[in-house]
Amino acid sequence: MTVLARLRSFLSALVGRRRLERDMEREWQFHRDARIDALIAGGLTRADAERQARVEFGDPLRWKEEGREAHGLRWVLDVGADVRYALRCLRRAPGFSLATISMLTLGIGLVAGAYSVANGLFLRPWAVPDSDEVVVASAERRDRPASTSVDDGFSFGAYEHIRAHARAADYVAMADNYLRVAAQRDERHPGRTPEATFASDNFVEVLGIQVQHGTGLAGASDSGSKVLLSDALWRVRFNADRNIVGRTIWLAGEQPATVVGIMAPAFDSLGFNRIDLVVNLASITTVGRSRASLLTDPTSCCLSMAGRLRDGSTVEQAREELQLLTANYRQSVAQPALTVTLRDTRPTGEFVKGGLLVYTLIGAGLLLIFVLTCANVGNLYLARSLRRRPEMAIRLSLGASRTRLVRQLLTEGLVMAAFAGAGAFLVARTVPIIVSLTDELPANVFMPDWRVAAVTAAAVLVACLLVALTPALQTTRIAWRGAATTMSARAGRMRGVVLAVQIAIAAVLVLSATLLVRGVFHAAGVATDYALDSTTVAKVSVPAGRSYDRALVTRLAKGAEASELRPGVSISLPGWPLGTIGRSALRLPSGAEFRPELLWLSRAAYDVLEIPLAAGRWPSDETQAGEALVNETLSRQLSPVSSVLGQTFTLSVNRRPYVITGVVRDAHLTAIDRVEPMVFIPPALAGLPPALLARSGPGVEQQLAALVDAVDPDLDVAFAPLSEWAQIARRNASGGALIAGGLGLVALLLAMIGIGGVFSYLVEEQRREIGIRLALGGSRAQIAAALARACRGAVVGGLVTGLALSVAAGITLRSFLLGLHPLDPISYGAVAVVLIVSALVATALPLRRALRVDPAVTLRAD
Amino acid sequence: VPTTTELLQGTLDLLILKAVSLGPQHGYGILLRIRQVSRDTLQIQQGSLYPALYRLEHQGMIASAWGESENNRKAKFYRLTAAGRRRLQDEMAYWHRLSQAIGLVLAASEEDV
Numbered sequence: 001m002t003v004l005a006r007l008r009s010f011l012s013a014l015v016g017r018r019r020l021e022r023d024m025e026r027e028w029q030f031h032r033d034a035r036i037d038a039l040i041a042g043g044l045t046r047a048d049a050e051r052q053a054r055v056e057f058g059d060p061l062r063w064k065e066e067g068r069e070a071h072g073l074r075w076v077l078d079v080g081a082d083v084r085y086a087l088r089c090l091r092r093a094p095g096f097s098l099a100t101i102s103m104l105t106l107g108i109g110l111v112a113g114a115y116s117v118a119n120g121l122f123l124r125p126w127a128v129p130d131s132d133e134v135v136v137a138s139a140e141r142r143d144r145p146a147s148t149s150v151d152d153g154f155s156f157g158a159y160e161h162i163r164a165h166a167r168a169a170d171y172v173a174m175a176d177n178y179l180r181v182a183a184q185r186d187e188r189h190p191g192r193t194p195e196a197t198f199a200s201d202n203f204v205e206v207l208g209i210q211v212q213h214g215t216g217l218a219g220a221s222d223s224g225s226k227v228l229l230s231d232a233l234w235r236v237r238f239n240a241d242r243n244i245v246g247r248t249i250w251l252a253g254e255q256p257a258t259v260v261g262i263m264a265p266a267f268d269s270l271g272f273n274r275i276d277l278v279v280n281l282a283s284i285t286t287v288g289r290s291r292a293s294l295l296t297d298p299t300s301c302c303l304s305m306a307g308r309l310r311d312g313s314t315v316e317q318a319r320e321e322l323q324l325l326t327a328n329y330r331q332s333v334a335q336p337a338l339t340v341t342l343r344d345t346r347p348t349g350e351f352v353k354g355g356l357l358v359y360t361l362i363g364a365g366l367l368l369i370f371v372l373t374c375a376n377v378g379n380l381y382l383a384r385s386l387r388r389r390p391e392m393a394i395r396l397s398l399g400a401s402r403t404r405l406v407r408q409l410l411t412e413g414l415v416m417a418a419f420a421g422a423g424a425f426l427v428a429r430t431v432p433i434i435v436s437l438t439d440e441l442p443a444n445v446f447m448p449d450w451r452v453a454a455v456t457a458a459a460v461l462v463a464c465l466l467v468a469l470t471p472a473l474q475t476t477r478i479a480w481r482g483a484a485t486t487m488s489a490r491a492g493r494m495r496g497v498v499l500a501v502q503i504a505i506a507a508v509l510v511l512s513a514t515l516l517v518r519g520v521f522h523a524a525g526v527a528t529d530y531a532l533d534s535t536t537v538a539k540v541s542v543p544a545g546r547s548y549d550r551a552l553v554t555r556l557a558k559g560a561e562a563s564e565l566r567p568g569v570s571i572s573l574p575g576w577p578l579g580t581i582g583r584s585a586l587r588l589p590s591g592a593e594f595r596p597e598l599l600w601l602s603r604a605a606y607d608v609l610e611i612p613l614a615a616g617r618w619p620s621d622e623t624q625a626g627e628a629l630v631n632e633t634l635s636r637q638l639s640p641v642s643s644v645l646g647q648t649f650t651l652s653v654n655r656r657p658y659v660i661t662g663v664v665r666d667a668h669l670t671a672i673d674r675v676e677p678m679v680f681i682p683p684a685l686a687g688l689p690p691a692l693l694a695r696s697g698p699g700v701e702q703q704l705a706a707l708v709d710a711v712d713p714d715l716d717v718a719f720a721p722l723s724e725w726a727q728i729a730r731r732n733a734s735g736g737a738l739i740a741g742g743l744g745l746v747a748l749l750l751a752m753i754g755i756g757g758v759f760s761y762l763v764e765e766q767r768r769e770i771g772i773r774l775a776l777g778g779s780r781a782q783i784a785a786a787l788a789r790a791c792r793g794a795v796v797g798g799l800v801t802g803l804a805l806s807v808a809a810g811i812t813l814r815s816f817l818l819g820l821h822p823l824d825p826i827s828y829g830a831v832a833v834v835l836i837v838s839a840l841v842a843t844a845l846p847l848r849r850a851l852r853v854d855p856a857v858t859l860r861a862d
Numbered sequence: 863v864p865t866t867t868e869l870l871q872g873t874l875d876l877l878i879l880k881a882v883s884l885g886p887q888h889g890y891g892i893l894l895r896i897r898q899v900s901r902d903t904l905q906i907q908q909g910s911l912y913p914a915l916y917r918l919e920h921q922g923m924i925a926s927a928w929g930e931s932e933n934n935r936k937a938k939f940y941r942l943t944a945a946g947r948r949r950l951q952d953e954m955a956y957w958h959r960l961s962q963a964i965g966l967v968l969a970a971s972e973e974d975v
Contacts, residue, residue, distance in 0.1 A: 002922045027912070070914075
């Protein structure tokens with residue numbers, strides 16, 4: 001109660017400070033008037049009475065000060081005064097202020113920007129109102145063998161059943177697709193194909209999405225296709241024309257749809273699922289070209305489902321209800337039961353796990369840069385505080401306490417860091433802009449929110465402490481004791497430590513960057529031990545409603561054999577054109593089990609890929625022959641000493657026996673940084689699309705298309721270079737190397753600034769001594785050597801610590817080095833040279849200034 | 863022997879609370895009331911009353927409102943709050959115990975030891 005009363009009184013005094021002071025004056029005026037009246041009544045003259053009343057009342061200034069303190073206002077006024085003083089100090093030294101604030105903006109900005117990215121990637125729920133009430137439902141069959149587990153999802157019928165009967169939550173069903181969007185029929189636009197979500201009519205209402213023009217899907221007429229456009233698509237494709245609402249546009253070239261509304265700019269995705277437009281679910285069979293049976297077949301799959309909990313319902317209640325409703329439905333259509341899970345709308349565990357290590361490493365790098373920046377600024381601040389020693393001494397002798405001075409210096413640090421923090425928040429604000437420029441991910445999830453603001457504020461506080469605490473304690477201790485002689489040594493030691501830390505951090509970051517960059521080049525060199533860059537892949541797909549069967553692969557293989565081009569046949573998966581579906585258990589008759597990568601390749605494919613036979617003979621393309629090849633790596637694993645030729649084994653994936661007829665040379669077929677153990681069998685697998693491999697050249701695509709057309713005119717063909725997957729892998733690695741390189745460069749620059757700053761301070765401090773030495777006949781080389789000696793300990797200490805930490809960093813980074821050894825001597829040598837050259841460059845300017853000292857001028861100034 | 867007494871540290875709050883508990887009063891009135899009830903024994907430096915009043919008000923022990931004084935001037939009147947009443951009772955109980963104890967010590971004779 002009293003705490004509340006105090007808070008109320010404090011706030012009202014703070015807000016109404018003028019009124020408070022006025023009230024005090026009025027109250028005391030009344031007091032004095034009443035006293036004067038009483039004294040006059042007692043027989044005094046008015047003049048005497050006024051004087052007497054003034055004396056009895058005491059010093060009004062003192063009472064006013066105590067009055068403010070009584071309202072708890074004192075510290076606010078003190079802090080206000082400190083901040084004003086700090087601002088004056090910063091204004092007086094504009095060069096220093098600009099340098100420190102921009103460096104801190106860089107440091108805090110990196111932290112804020114990186115956290116913005118991590119926040120968007122790992123922490124942020126869907127950008128819908130009250131997202132904590134929204135749940136994502138998934139369903140799968142748990143009774144299947146684990147290896148073949150697929151998400152069975154919800155069928156349209158199941159969704160209708162759930163929507164009609166659920167009481168704990170309202171559900172919306174969704175399915176994603178890419179759809180061309182145009183104002184005219186068959187009009188084409190270059191660039192990215194918009195991402196559409198087919199959604200049930202309650203999409204806008206359940207998720208609480210704001211519509212800026214028009215209505216949601218439910219409000220419009222019942223017939224035909226209905227579309228909600230995102231703000232971005234509306235602006236880009238329809239020039240933000242409000243009259244588009246109610247008009248017909250064309251989807252996928254030839255499907256008319258009525259625009260019913262434009263969504264608010266803040267909504268562009270559900271998590272990472274970008275949503276450029278929302279189409280009513282019933283149109284999925286026409287606009288989305290899905291099978292007509294999708295809406296009626298009870299076993300059709302897979303709608304994704306999200307729900308908003310109704311008031312008073314818990315997630316557990318909703319899950320139990322959903323489980324029950326799903327079971328009822330599946331029973332009514334005679335299907336096996338599904339297990340239902342509900343989760344919140346933050347990114348899922350798998351996704352988080354996948355990126356976590358990379359982001360932790362980048363985060364660690366950024367933190368080091370942050371510390372480096374603070375060390376640098378701290379160094380500058382220390383030098384400046386030491387110059388303000390006389391001011392401190394005067395204030396102490398006038399009665400200011402040491403705490404008061406420390407607080408003053410900390411406030412100055414805080415003001416600098418706060419300016420930098422504001423700048424840093426602007427840096428974080430550019431993250432969504434950059435993301436939207438790359439056009440790879442939805443941008444709004446990266447918009448800074450309260451978490452980013454909190455982290456920025458925390459970074460500001462930490463930066464303030466790192467930058468200002470040591471200088472504040474050092475400066476005031478010296479001034480306090482009045483022992484200026486101890487200062488130089490103490491401050492010098494402090495600067496030495498700061499310098500060593502900077503050099504160590506720079507060494508770690510530069511080395512990590514060098515290793516990652518070297519890794520990319522290393523991988524680019526080794527991954528071309530076969531015809532990776534000169535092979536074209538034709539991915540064959542069947543029209544909707546048909547499935548991939550064994551006969552198709554056989555007919556393709558026959559066609560390939562008959563063609564002049566002699567293409568190889570493989571089984572293709574997205575991202576894996578060489579036909580590996582991952583590892584498969586391989587069992588020897590002895591019972592020993594191995595897990596090599598499994599690849600399906602026809603005999604001709606090895607010629608196209610230029611993979612030579614190392615031993616044995618080529619296997620027959622006939623599946624029945626049961627012949628297989630292994631690569632050298634698997635051969636060594638299977639039989640380290642004797643030949644593997646003639647060895648038999650069974651594969652768990654198809655439970656067939658095979659005999660090894662040959663060994664092929666190792667090649668980087670499945671990864672750019674390592675050769676996995678591999679087993680090769682003839683292509684024959686139902687359920688997966690086949691692909692043709694041919695040597696790239698003019699007219700190859702036409703020939704392949706003609707070949708496929710001859711086998712079956714209904715088949716579709718898409719072409720891609722074989723190196724596509726390697727390029728993606730290389731691009732990812734290059735991206736990492738680029739980030740690391742950037743961080744390394746920033747670290748190097750900061751370390752150079754740090755070394756330069758410390759060195760020039762040293763030169764300034766010893767200007768007089770240098771002058772005397774020169775006057776006494778000392779050579780300039782001796783002076784340079786003496787100055788270098790002063791920094792030697794710090795530089796050597798920093799380098800040794802840095803290289804030792806670099807070894808640890810290299811080992812941590814091992815899995816990102818694409819096969820490069822973490823102790824790669826070239827990298828270490830290069831980094832040592834770069835650091836030494838940088839140190840020399842950084843010290844060159846101040847050294848030149850030191851050597852230009854004119855003894856006559858210096859001594860005259862004394 | 864001096865006719866007036868310096869206040870013991872911390873007793874000003876108690877006196878103010880007691881004075882205000884007798885009815886809403888402005889600062890000058892509180893001063894007069896204390897002086898009158900203590901028969902001019904307790905002297906308070908007049909200005910120092912106000913920081914004490916503001917402190918008690920900040921703590922929620924008393925509340926204030928502008929009103930009209932007996933000679934029709936605008937004055938700020940203070941009244942006791944519920945929290946102030948509780949505090950007054952506690953302080954009074956403590957004061958009685960203390961003064962009794964001190965009285966006992968001072969009245970002690972050789973036989974009591």
